[in-house]
Amino acid sequence: MSVAIRRSLPLVITFIAGLLVIGDYYLRIPDYNKLVSNWMSFVNVASSFAVIIGYVTLTRIHARRLTQRKAGWYNSAALIFAMYGLLIWGVFLSGGKFTADSAYTYWFNNLYVPLDSTIFSMLAFYIVSSAYRAFRARSAEATVLLVSAVIVMLGRAPVGPAIWPDIGPITSWIMAVPNTAGMRGITIGVALGVLSMGIRVLLGRERGYLGPGA
Amino acid sequence: MMLATLYMSVKGIRKPTIRKIAGLDAIGEAVGRATEMGRPVHFTPGIAGLGTDTGPQTLAGLSVLSHVAELAAKYKTTLWTTIRIPSVQPLAAEIVRQAYVKAGAPEAYDEDKIIFLSDTQFAYASGVVGLMHREKVAANIMIGGFWAESLLFAEAGYLTGAIQIAGTAQTSQIPFFVAACDYCLIGEEILAAGAYLSKDPVQLGAIWGTDYAKAIAIIIIGVGLVLSLAGNNVLWKLLSGPLWT
Numbered sequence: 001m002s003v004a005i006r007r008s009l010p011l012v013i014t015f016i017a018g019l020l021v022i023g024d025y026y027l028r029i030p031d032y033n034k035l036v037s038n039w040m041s042f043v044n045v046a047s048s049f050a051v052i053i054g055y056v057t058l059t060r061i062h063a064r065r066l067t068q069r070k071a072g073w074y075n076s077a078a079l080i081f082a083m084y085g086l087l088i089w090g091v092f093l094s095g096g097k098f099t100a101d102s103a104y105t106y107w108f109n110n111l112y113v114p115l116d117s118t119i120f121s122m123l124a125f126y127i128v129s130s131a132y133r134a135f136r137a138r139s140a141e142a143t144v145l146l147v148s149a150v151i152v153m154l155g156r157a158p159v160g161p162a163i164w165p166d167i168g169p170i171t172s173w174i175m176a177v178p179n180t181a182g183m184r185g186i187t188i189g190v191a192l193g194v195l196s197m198g199i200r201v202l203l204g205r206e207r208g209y210l211g212p213g214a
Numbered sequence: 215m216m217l218a219t220l221y222m223s224v225k226g227i228r229k230p231t232i233r234k235i236a237g238l239d240a241i242g243e244a245v246g247r248a249t250e251m252g253r254p255v256h257f258t259p260g261i262a263g264l265g266t267d268t269g270p271q272t273l274a275g276l277s278v279l280s281h282v283a284e285l286a287a288k289y290k291t292t293l294w295t296t297i298r299i300p301s302v303q304p305l306a307a308e309i310v311r312q313a314y315v316k317a318g319a320p321e322a323y324d325e326d327k328i329i330f331l332s333d334t335q336f337a338y339a340s341g342v343v344g345l346m347h348r349e350k351v352a353a354n355i356m357i358g359g360f361w362a363e364s365l366l367f368a369e370a371g372y373l374t375g376a377i378q379i380a381g382t383a384q385t386s387q388i389p390f391f392v393a394a395c396d397y398c399l400i401g402e403e404i405l406a407a408g409a410y411l412s413k414d415p416v417q418l419g420a421i422w423g424t425d426y427a428k429a430i431a432i433i434i435i436g437v438g439l440v441l442s443l444a445g446n447n448v449l450w451k452l453l454s455g456p457l458w459t
Contacts, residue, residue: 050303201270
């Protein structure tokens with residue numbers, strides 16, 4: 001395959017696929033809509049195969065770390081054991097139940113879910129840490145942030161209304177008016193930016209995702 | 215409108231300029247600092263899938279990755295790219311490979327540095343945080359779609375002393391990035407990154423068109439507001455689609 005075809009083929013496929021999907025939103029032609037629906041299913045199936053690439057990458061990196069006894073090699077061993085252990089159990093040893101098998105769900109619910117929740121719960125501490133740095137009144141904008149954040153925090157915590165009953169409505173106003181207005185401004189900007197980017201991708205002019213010089 | 219501005223830009227009828235975006239200008243500084251310190255750079259294009267409505271954010275992130283990888287190759291700095299979406303892995307790997315080839319250092323390309331960690335949000339997050347601590351990254355660049363893991367990454371970067379550049383169009387996560395990072399691209403700025411970095415007249419034309427589209431959107435919002443208050447929903451119906459049945 002020549003270099004020119006290799007470069008232009010993805011762009012042509014992108015253009016045709018993009019037009020197909022956009023047309024599906026505006027047109028109500030049953031056969032056409034069904035075709036696009038099947039096309040989207042194909043995309044989902046094709047994307048699923050990318051998981052194999054992920055498996056291969058992880059295996060290669062961690063197997064190398066394991067065989068070369070690099071620092072933390074035992075973590076790589078645990079990863080490979082857990083990854084392939086659950087894969088083999090879910091696909092081959094579950095008696096056709098796959099991920100619904102009780103042994104599989106036991107390990108998932110009692111090992112993975114608590115770990116996942118632990119990582120998520122760390123957010124609370126990180127929020128305090130970053131809020132402390134952000135809320136220092138170094139400028140007029142930071143002072144506005146500090147004052148509004150203190151009002152909202154007090155208004156949302158039980159102690160706020162206990163001290164001053166009117167803080168609840170003030171908090172609601174801050175969230176519903178200036179905060180929502182700002183967020184919607186950003187959202188409209190993003191929507192138009194996505195539209196602009198969509199046109200550039202469809203026309204093959206946004207090629208950064210294909211690499212430099214594409 | 216966008217096609218018209220795009221045409222005018224390509225034909226040179228008018229050369230649009232784009233305002234300075236400090237976060238994108240700082241990428242060179244961040245990679246340079248990492249080079250001076252002899253420590254690696256970390257990049258993540260976020261956790262948004264390509265086939266979703268947040269997919270353009272990942273594409274925007276990959277456009278920036280292209281630029282970051284070129285700089286890393288030029289300065290001979292290690293670049294770690296962490297991936298959550300499996301289908302993004304080959305794209306990112308090819309982008310980084312091409313960047314090293316373009317910089318004349320194909321031998322420095324290491325495919326093991328573009329690492330898929332997990333397709334599960336917090337497993338991926340813990341992998342990224344662990345990598346940032348182990349490798350002691352000096353620059354942390356996060357451009358794409360982020361959700362609850364945004365602050366985990368930003369705080370991990372802060373703890374390693376990294377210069378941090380972040381950008382997302384997720385309105386719920388922008389405050390975290392603003393609070394915790396040195397530079398933050400807000401909303402549509404990440405979608406303009408490709409045009410800003412490449413200076414391609416076609417891309418700049420499309421950005422120029424976006425500004426006109428914004429003006430039109432503001433007018434439509436105003437008209438829609440007046441019509442809604444008058445009890446008329448013609449405009450709402452017109453914009454809801456489908457146009458033909």
